[in-house]
Amino acid sequence: xxxxxxxxxxxxxxxxxxxxxxxxxxxxxxxxxxxxxxxxxxxxxxxxxxxxxxxxxxxxxxxxxxxxxxxxxxxxxxxxxxxxxxxxxxxxxxxxxxxxxxxxxxxxxxxxxxxxxxxxxxxxxxxxxxxxxxxxxxxxxxxxxxxxxxxxxxxxxxxxxxxxxxxxxxxxxxxxxxxxxxxxxxxxxxxxxxxxxxxxxxxxxxxxxxxxxxxxxxxxxxxxxxxxxxxxxxxxxxxxxxxxxxxxxxxxxxxxxxxxxxxxxxxxxxxxxxxxxxxxxxxxxxxxxxxxxxxxxxxxxxxxxxxxxxxxxxxxxxxx
Amino acid sequence: xxxxxxxxxxxxxxxxxxxxxxxxxxxxxxxxxxxxxxxxxxxxxxxxxxxxxxxxxxxxxxxxxxxxxxxxxxxxxxxxxxxxxxxxxxxxxxxxxxxxxxxxxxxxxxxxxxxxxxxxxxxxxxxxxxxxxxxxxxxxxxxxxxxxxxxxxxxxxxxxxxxxxxxxxxxxxxxxxxxxxxxxxxxxxxxxxxxxxxxxxxxxxxxxxxxxxxxxxxxxxxxxxxxxxxxxxxxxxxxxxxxxxxxxxxxxxxxxxxxxxxxxxxxxxxxxxxxxxxxxxxxxxxxxxxxxxxxxxxxxxxxxxxxxxxxxxxxxxxxxxxxxxxxxxxxxxxxxxxxxxxxxxxxxxxxxxxxxxxxxxxxxxxxxxxxxxxxxxxxxxxxx
Numbered sequence: 168x169x170x171x172x173x174x175x176x177x178x179x180x181x182x183x184x185x186x187x188x189x190x191x192x193x194x195x196x197x198x199x200x201x202x203x204x205x206x207x208x209x210x211x212x213x214x215x216x217x218x219x220x221x222x223x224x225x226x227x228x229x230x231x232x233x234x235x236x237x238x239x240x241x242x243x244x245x246x247x248x249x250x251x252x253x254x255x256x257x258x259x260x261x262x263x264x265x266x267x268x269x270x271x272x273x274x275x276x277x278x279x280x281x282x283x284x285x286x287x288x289x290x291x292x293x294x295x296x297x298x299x300x301x302x303x304x305x306x307x308x309x310x311x312x313x314x315x316x317x318x319x320x321x322x323x324x325x326x327x328x329x330x331x332x333x334x335x336x337x338x339x340x341x342x343x344x345x346x347x348x349x350x351x352x353x354x355x356x357x358x359x360x361x362x363x364x365x366x367x368x369x370x371x372x373x374x375x376x377x378x379x380x381x382x383x384x385x386x387x388x389x390x391x392x393x394x395x396x397x398x399x400x401x402x403x404x405x406x407x408x409x410x411x412x413x414x415x416x417x418x419x420x421x422x423x424x425x426x427x428x429x430x431x432x433x434x435x436x437x438x439x440x441x442x443x444x445x446x447x448x449x450x451x452x453x454x455x456x457x458x459x460x461x462x463x464x465x466x467x468x469x470x471x472x473x474x475x476x477x478x479x480x481x482x483x484x485x486x487x
Numbered sequence: 488x489x490x491x492x493x494x495x496x497x498x499x500x501x502x503x504x505x506x507x508x509x510x511x512x513x514x515x516x517x518x519x520x521x522x523x524x525x526x527x528x529x530x531x532x533x534x535x536x537x538x539x540x541x542x543x544x545x546x547x548x549x550x551x552x553x554x555x556x557x558x559x560x561x562x563x564x565x566x567x568x569x570x571x572x573x574x575x576x577x578x579x580x581x582x583x584x585x586x587x588x589x590x591x592x593x594x595x596x597x598x599x600x601x602x603x604x605x606x607x608x609x610x611x612x613x614x615x616x617x618x619x620x621x622x623x624x625x626x627x628x629x630x631x632x633x634x635x636x637x638x639x640x641x642x643x644x645x646x647x648x649x650x651x652x653x654x655x656x657x658x659x660x661x662x663x664x665x666x667x668x669x670x671x672x673x674x675x676x677x678x679x680x681x682x683x684x685x686x687x688x689x690x691x692x693x694x695x696x697x698x699x700x701x702x703x704x705x706x707x708x709x710x711x712x713x714x715x716x717x718x719x720x721x722x723x724x725x726x727x728x729x730x731x732x733x734x735x736x737x738x739x740x741x742x743x744x745x746x747x748x749x750x751x752x753x754x755x756x757x758x759x760x761x762x763x764x765x766x767x768x769x770x771x772x773x774x775x776x777x778x779x780x781x782x783x784x785x786x787x788x789x790x791x792x793x794x795x796x797x798x799x800x801x802x803x804x805x806x807x808x809x810x811x812x813x814x815x816x817x818x819x820x821x822x823x824x825x826x827x828x829x830x831x832x833x834x835x836x837x838x839x840x841x842x843x844x845x846x847x848x849x850x851x852x853x854x855x856x857x858x859x860x861x862x863x864x865x866x867x868x869x870x871x
Contacts (some may be wrong), residue, residue, distance in 0.1 A: 206634040302515050306537065375628065376700055384523040385853050386625045455701050456628025458853045459537060467490070 178238035183260040191407040195222040198407075198448050203244030205452040229403075232396035237300055240393065242306075242446040244298030248291045249394065249401035253469060254285035254374040263415045264339040266425045266433035277338040280415060288409065291316035292380060292390050295402070299393040301410045307389025311486065314370055317332060317466040322367035324474035325360040329420045331354050336358070342424030347431065356485065359477045363436040364468055365443075368413035370462070372406060375451035379459055414443040494613050504531045504543055512540055519548045522627045525854045530843070532855070538723065539855055544840055551871040557830035562588055562662065562797055565827070569782035572832065573868040575615040578651070579610045579810035582662040583817040584830075587806035588662055588740065591821060592799050597791040600664035601743045602784040606677070607650050608660065608808075609773040609780070613684070614643045615811035616766050616773075617865045623763070624695065626860040632695055639687065642680055649673050662797040664790030677781055681774050688770060696767065705759040709846045709858035712757060719757040719845075721836035723813025725767065725862055728762030730755040735809035746783075749776050757781035759861035766863070812836050812863055834868040 194429050196211070199221065203210020211218030262277030264270040274280060287313055296308020318476045330336055332353060345352050354361040370377040383388035391402045418424060418439045427435035456463070500652045505514060518524035527548035533541040553572055557565045569584045570577040582604060589595060598605070617640045621633030644654045651659035651667060659666045689778040695701060711721070716729045726733055734751040736744040752768035754761035801823040807816040811837025829835045847855040 168633055202630070206631050206636060208634065302513060309536075378628070381627060382853070384628060385522060440498050452631050454629065455624060455698065456853075457706060458704060458851060461703055461849065 171173055172356075176272055178324065179261065180257065184257055185273060187257055187260065187408045187411065191404045192226070193221040194407045194410065194444065195225060195444040196206050197445075198451075201445070201448050204453050205449070213372050219363070229316045229397050229400040234398060235395045237393045240300040241298045241356075244294050245393075247300060247400070248295035249398045249405075250295065252288060252291035253401045253408070255317070256405055256412060260283045260415070262338055263412075263419060264342055264424060264438050265342070267339075267431075269425075269433050270317070270339060273339065274337065275467070276336050278330065278336050278341075278416075278420075281412070282323065282326070285409075286315075286319070288371075288405070295394070297391070298464040300392050302307045303388075304390050304392050307380045307382075307386045307392070310386075311373065311374040311390060313378070313459075314373075314379060314462060318367045318470075321363050321470035321474040322371060323465060324471070325364040325367065326416075326420065328357055328360040328478050331478070333358060334486050338419045338424075342419050342426070345423040345426055347426045348428055349424070350419060351415040351425075352423040352426075357421070357477070357481055359473060360481070361417075362476050363477065364417060364421065366465075368417060369447065369450070370466075371407040372413055372447075374406075374410070376445055376454040376457050377385070377455060377462055378451075378463060382456055384456075410444055410447060414440045417443055430464055492546075493831045495710070497679060504533070504541075507541065508533060509535075509540065511535065512593055518545075523859065524866075525622060525864060528840075528864065528866045528869070530859075532847075532852075534852065535851045539847050539850055539852065542844050543644055544843060546870055548870065551865050553871045554830050557827045559826065561825050562827065565830070566660065567656075567658040570653075570658045571867065572834070572871055573812070573815075574655055574798065575618060575812065575865055576611055576811040577655070577657040578604075578660070579815050580832075581657060581781070582608060582808045583806060583810075583815045583832075584819075585662060586808065587804050587817040587819040588797060589810050590806050591802055591804040591819060592662075592797055594663055594791065594793055594797070596663045596665075597788045598785050598788050599668075599787040600791070602780050603665045603669060603789060604652070604660065604779045605743055606669070606777055607657075607665070609776045610643055610647055610650075610677070611657070612811045613770055613773050613777075614640050614647070616770050617643070617812075620691075621767065623860040623863075624701070626856050627701065629695070629701070632691070635687075635691070642683070646673065646676055646680060649676075661790065663793040664788070666789075668789045669784070674702060674781055677777065681778055684770070684774060688767070691836040694766070695764070702760065704857055705861070706761055706851070708759045708854050709861060710757050711842060711846065715842070715845070719842045721813070721842055722835050722838065723810065723863075724762050724765045724857060725813065725839045725842070727751065727849075728751045728765045728861075729757045729781040730761075732863075735807050735814050739807055741806075741808060743780070747779050748777050750781075759828070759857055760860045762863075767818075799823070807833070810835060812865065812868070815838060832871055834871060835861075836864045836866075836868045840864055840869055 200210040211221035214220040215226050225467040236245055259281045262274045262280050294303040315423045329341060333341045337343055349355065371379050381391060391399050394402065420437055422439045425431050425433055425436045464469040497642045508514060512533050512535045515534050516802060517532055519527040529548060531543045531545060537708040553568050556568055561597065566584065567582060569580040572580045619634040621636035648654050650667060650673065651657045652667060660680035694745055711729045713729050713731055716726050730753050732751045737751055749772045752765050754764050790857040799821045801821055803814060803820040805812050805818045815835060816833030818831040819827055822828040843859060843862065846858050
């Protein structure tokens, strides 16, 4: 007899993979369309009405391309990296509550699971940079390690401040603990924590203005310089899946999850999540890239101390 | 020294560059296919982490021996070459060569042609600066500004297409004049364009120039003290960004520039931001020049009376104009025959690039990209 809990996780995993894949398609389209409109051009327009089939064609193109392994590269590490990059992202979605009962895996330590798997991402970038046998890739990998290690700390501290407020590490409890109205959400009760989380999330997902590991005007394409076809495609999908994860977590932790002023449900969750993703895309097409030392200075000199101060503020003021 | 096989395997430049290598450093090849070397410049870097210990530009990837080609062509045939030396400010190069021939033959162009030359040349300078602006910000990781710049530039290229017959590699100057005249409709369009760009420059300032991330990438990066700029022979916005008000249009006046009212923008900052600001102000100044030239242009022929094939007397001459990147010089030696005996071109990008090796020492890789962009290099002009 199959354990019903296992069956539930399996069904949920398939559902999540479909959700992540569809999201990647939708976000590629959204990104290109938004970029187009920011830049006074229509964006994709040729394939299907208003270019709606563009991401599908993009995907087909990537699949049709030859997979090449560079000379003297380590083939095992080189091909392990993109797979490792994508896999943990799907697992990160497991404990996220989309609605009151719409959650794949009810866990008391949901947020810990997400943070643990999110740490995997940097390992895959590191392997990709090392396995490519390319100096630019190596520089990109070195940057991504330094960046992710640095930004994990303020990220954890800002998440911790929310955990202190709610007294729980269970995402569903944190969601349910926030009220229906915007001023009852953690983003307004704990604004500094939200801002720190958002900045760190940008850095964690390697999005502009913190896209240093793949800064194409400096490092050609950083860690994925040598990848062709779906090797690059998996990194690309992982980036969008990562965006979905960090925005989902932000929605749960800071924006009240599925709660809304009226008719609470998963639609509120998706609305808030996509609003955050829209913001991230808009930022990418608006700002220049920061320099590497500026990025690390921002983290160690500002975000870490501020996050600590915020933690003290939350424990003292909110709890009393 | 090296065996033939070693040189064939590692390359001539790589071998020599590696001789001074320190322990624990990495030799990195930036270009000739790197996105921010704009074309085919190759820079060899020795880096420690992301800090640059040494940098050495490697030239010659787009050497097309323009100077030698001049010796086998007639004077008129060589004008088309000049549009290909610097494809972004081709008309200034046109002018340098045509002006040298006219100076040697003492056959000045017609008054209307002088104004048409000023108008087209300044419009071309604006399009060059706009492209630099977009490409520089692309180097710094901002994708959007280049599309705004190209939106303006598109309108400009349409105007220049009507005025000169081509959109990029112009060859519209003739000895004693220009090829096509300006219609009243075009005058109207130029006036509209001036108003449009004046309307948009404040937006660029508030959206891009004042952005704190951008300022962090250009402020106090790549300081060029005056003596260093002079030592390397830097000209144009690179020199003016170091606070020296040297502009060929004012220093060695030619054509109708003395009669036009414009200032030479300078900045005492000496860093990449200084050069950035100088170029942004030059956009405004060029608009002023075009506005005045369009208002003052006299009626008359666009071509002075001259034989079809210019009779250039034996002798030598040097004629310089102010290009978008600096002083463009053309040294011409004639022996009285139908083609030049010797042509030597002075390309501003060449001297500006030679600053890079010293400037980039000790900076971060990202700063080196910012410095390289702030020098506004056009690689075909360096190699010629």
